[in-house]
Amino acid sequence: TVVPTIFQECQKSAANHRKNAIMLRKIQEQCAEAAGENGEAAFNKEFIRNLNVVLAIKKVEPTADRVVQFVSTFILCTCEKENMDQEDEDEDEDSSISATFVEHLMRHLLKGITVKEKLVRVRCCKLIALSINSVGALENDLYVELQKSLMERTRDKESQVRVQALFALSKMQGNGDEEDDDEEEGGTIIEKFLDLLQHDPAAEVRRSAIFNIAQSKDTLPFILERARDTDTYNRRAVFTKPMSEIRDFRMLSIGDRERLLRYGLTDRDDGVKKACTKMLATKWINQADDNLIEFLERLDVMGSSVAEDVLNAFFDYRADVIDTLSFNDIFWVNLSVESSFLVRVFTEFCRRKDDDAQFDKVVPEVVRHAFYIQKYSNIMQQAEEEDRPEAEFIVTQLLMIARLLDYADEIGRRKMFGLLREMLLLNDLPDKHLECIVETMRKISLNEKDFTRIIIEIISDLSESTEAEQEDATNQSDVRIVNDPDASRKRKHSAVDKSRRNSSAPVVDEADKARKDLESMLNKIRCLTITKYMLERSSEHLQESSYMFGLLNTLVVPALAYPEEVMQDLGLQCLGLICSLEKALAADNMDLFLTCAFAENASTLLHVLSIMFDLILTFGMASMSSQVGEERINADLKRALESEEPEVQAVAVEGIAKLMLTKVLRDAEILRTLIILYFDPATAKNNHLRQCLSYFLQVYFHSSYDNQVMLSEMAVPIMVKLIEMHQENKNEMPTCVNMGQQLLEWCEPRRGLE
Amino acid sequence: DEEAAPKKKGGKTPLVINFLEAEEVDEKELFAPADASALSISNTNLAESRKQSHLLPDDIHFSSKQLLRMFLKPAFIIKSKNKKPQPG
Numbered sequence A: 001t002v003v004p005t006i007f008q009e010c011q012k013s014a015a016n017h018r019k020n021a022i023m024l025r026k027i028q029e030q031c032a033e034a035a036g037e038n039g040e041a042a043f044n045k046e047f048i049r050n051l052n053v054v055l056a057i058k059k060v061e062p063t064a065d066r067v068v069q070f071v072s073t074f075i076l077c078t079c080e081k082e083n084m085d086q087e088d089e090d091e092d093e094d095s096s097i098s099a100t101f102v103e104h105l106m107r108h109l110l111k112g113i114t115v116k117e118k119l120v121r122v123r124c125c126k127l128i129a130l131s132i133n134s135v136g137a138l139e140n141d142l143y144v145e146l147q148k149s150l151m152e153r154t155r156d157k158e159s160q161v162r163v164q165a166l167f168a169l170s171k172m173q174g175n176g177d178e179e180d181d182d183e184e185e186g187g188t189i190i191e192k193f194l195d196l197l198q199h200d201p202a203a204e205v206r207r208s209a210i211f212n213i214a215q216s217k218d219t220l221p222f223i224l225e226r227a228r229d230t231d232t233y234n235r236r237a238v239f240t241k242p243m244s245e246i247r248d249f250r251m252l253s254i255g256d257r258e259r260l261l262r263y264g265l266t267d268r269d270d271g272v273k274k275a276c277t278k279m280l281a282t283k284w285i286n287q288a289d290d291n292l293i294e295f296l297e298r299l300d301v302m303g304s305s306v307a308e309d310v311l312n313a314f315f316d317y318r319a320d321v322i323d324t325l326s327f328n329d330i331f332w333v334n335l336s337v338e339s340s341f342l343v344r345v346f347t348e349f350c351r352r353k354d355d356d357a358q359f360d361k362v363v364p365e366v367v368r369h370a371f372y373i374q375k376y377s378n379i380m381q382q383a384e385e386e387d388r389p390e391a392e393f394i395v396t397q398l399l400m401i402a403r404l405l406d407y408a409d410e411i412g413r414r415k416m417f418g419l420l421r422e423m424l425l426l427n428d429l430p431d432k433h434l435e436c437i438v439e440t441m442r443k444i445s446l447n448e449k450d451f452t453r454i455i456i457e458i459i460s461d462l463s464e465s466t467e468a469e470q471e472d473a474t475n476q477s478d479v480r481i482v483n484d485p486d487a488s489r490k491r492k493h494s495a496v497d498k499s500r501r502n503s504s505a506p507v508v509d510e511a512d513k514a515r516k517d518l519e520s521m522l523n524k525i526r527c528l529t530i531t532k533y534m535l536e537r538s539s540e541h542l543q544e545s546s547y548m549f550g551l552l553n554t555l556v557v558p559a560l561a562y563p564e565e566v567m568q569d570l571g572l573q574c575l576g577l578i579c580s581l582e583k584a585l586a587a588d589n590m591d592l593f594l595t596c597a598f599a600e601n602a603s604t605l606l607h608v609l610s611i612m613f614d615l616i617l618t619f620g621m622a623s624m625s626s627q628v629g630e631e632r633i634n635a636d637l638k639r640a641l642e643s644e645e646p647e648v649q650a651v652a653v654e655g656i657a658k659l660m661l662t663k664v665l666r667d668a669e670i671l672r673t674l675i676i677l678y679f680d681p682a683t684a685k686n687n688h689l690r691q692c693l694s695y696f697l698q699v700y701f702h703s704s705y706d707n708q709v710m711l712s713e714m715a716v717p718i719m720v721k722l723i724e725m726h727q728e729n730k731n732e733m734p735t736c737v738n739m740g741q742q743l744l745e746w747c748e749p750r751r752g753l754e
Numbered sequence B: 001d002e003e004a005a006p007k008k009k010g011g012k013t014p015l016v017i018n019f020l021e022a023e024e025v026d027e028k029e030l031f032a033p034a035d036a037s038a039l040s041i042s043n044t045n046l047a048e049s050r051k052q053s054h055l056l057p058d059d060i061h062f063s064s065k066q067l068l069r070m071f072l073k074p075a076f077i078i079k080s081k082n083k084k085p086q087p088g
Helices: A003-011 A014-057 A064-089 A097-112 A118-133 A141-152 A159-172 A180-181 A191-197 A203-212 A221-226 A233-238 A255-266 A271-285 A293-297 A307-317 A330-335 A337-352 A356-362 A366-382 A386-400 A410-424 A431-444 A448-475 A487-501 A511-536 A545-558 A567-578 A583-596 A604-618 A630-641 A646-660 A668-679 A685-705 A707-726 A737-745 B043-050
Strands: none
Touching: A003 A014, A003 A271, A014 A064, A014 A097, A014 A118, A064 A097, A064 A118, A097 A118, A097 A141, A118 A141, A118 A159, A141 A159, A141 A191, A159 A203, A159 A511, A180 A366, A191 A203, A191 A221, A203 A221, A203 A233, A221 A233, A221 A255, A255 A271, A255 A307, A255 A431, A255 A707, A271 A293, A271 A307, A271 A337, A271 A668, A271 B043, A293 A307, A293 A337, A307 A337, A330 A356, A330 A366, A337 A356, A337 A386, A337 A410, A337 A685, A366 A386, A366 A567, A386 A431, A410 A448, A431 A448, A431 A511, A448 A511, A448 A545, A545 A567, A567 A583, A583 A630, A583 A668, A604 A630, A630 A646, A630 A668, A646 A668, A668 A685, A668 A707, A685 A707, A685 A737, A707 A737
């Protein structure tokens, strides 16, 4: 017959498949017409004979795959033809040719999926997968049998077979009646999918699951999780397939959207980043009617930590959209949370790209911008408590833009300066506002000296004004209404109240006095916060700056004496920052810092460590230990390394890494501790620490031969210690061989970086 | 009883399956059954692999920049040589 000729043709290219399939169908019909059932059987036999030739091929061959493809094309063709015929004529034939054929073929393939030769299993599973959609209704027991065998194949030893079995099963997902048959063993198809999606050791099998699993409320969380799969292609697949095709990304919770986008946009692989960007800039935006504002509304920009990255990725990818953005007066007077966020991120984007022309097109003149800040600041002050966060957010965005403006124009400069100065005197500004204002002030001032003078003046105005107010208040305390309507302050009040409770103030008659104390403390907190932001932007030597010493004595040092943690921490931070400007002052205060290093609460400890590291890095170990002794410092650092607080441990590691890299510190014992910590199962969850060490240790050893010598001298005792640890925690540590190899790798002199 | 005679002419020539002269493939041999144990992953191995979830830890993107920054003043870069921080 001609059947072999047709098969012969089909292996060459997929282009002729359709034509050949029709031809083969004709032959099939002829056989049936000429010799009835016998003819059909002969055709089927001949078909199978040819198919077997392909199945038996020992290697992975594109030609074989092509023939397999053809077979599925033929099945589709023969079934279609039959359906059309049935519509035309009345259904007179009791059993159609194609149905008999399909059943024959499926039974044949079913035999093939449990055989010894793995490629036969692969090809049989694949054929079933490719055909199952086109065959129409199968006889029930055949269907059940197919499904059952395929389920078994999902635990085939060959990952290839598992891939194809999954593929085939995916076509049977949601066909409903699976529950009755499979409950005894292995559960439903969906459960099988979830199992392989999460745990299959072969990345390609997990990928097949990512591509083929049906999306539902139950499966989505597990699909999302794959955005952190160890396999790069799998991570990318999550974005290219299921997440691009998701009907509406609001099916994901806000938290899931955040996580997914963060994973995608910060992935170390560019391909994953691109896939994620493409998904959001072409698919997801489309779901929001191609409207950026509407899109942002679905991201919860106020609480989001990725919305900014999302927008930046979007601007990068959709240069076409950038030109269509326009920000006119109407835009500026009608700002919303989303639109203010949009324009702020866009201005920063322009600045980063050095696109001054675009930037100038977006932002208003300085005077105008100051006017807008004023407008929204007023709205904020008059806002009801529930509207206040939104109003604050909008002002924050405007202040962030203000940092980027060009202050060459004197009128604009003055206008902005006046406004910001006034704003600093306002009650209860969020920290972010204070920071932006201080930063813009720095930009407006002539130089650092000017800047410091201005800020310190403002701070002293602030302190005086409240003192005056207090006196005022004492004089007429009877008249005043105690009930303070300024409810928006509650947040800070309660923060202070909380820490106050420990100090158990004598609860006497004077609620009013307590309130005033609170006022005065809030005011001090504000002054300290402003001071902190100012100092963070200062670098000049103090010299005789009486301003600064005044501040130190009247504000910073007294703060340390307060029982409230908020005050102590701020005082400590300011003191540390001032010390970093003045060596002698720093040396004098080392003792104080070391004493604080015994503090129990983690936040104080973190501040103290940060301060000590900065000071030692800035002025050197010798001058910083002149009064307290190097041993005491080292002992404290070691103690911090062993802290039970993961954050403290991480900061200690990071600080010591800095000291060692800059050669300020060189201590074999500390180095040993670091290496042990790196492998210690107790730090497994401490990402900050682990990632810092993995980066640091490599750089440290490969950048200097001396450091390698230091390691090689103590490598054996370290290894002994690691082996001991390994015996107690076999499952939570790398194998001894791996750890040994890592040590050797660090010691390898040929791996020098320079 | 080898079928089809895979004609391999050199490394890159694609295989041509000769259906016209192909001999009958012995179905018994083609479908020679395998031991159940050789075919599937054992339950113990399966249980073992279920412990693995093949996920990466959260990435905090630690980089050299972080080691060169001051703790309190992140805008300033450590300069080890002249020991005076410069705005960065």
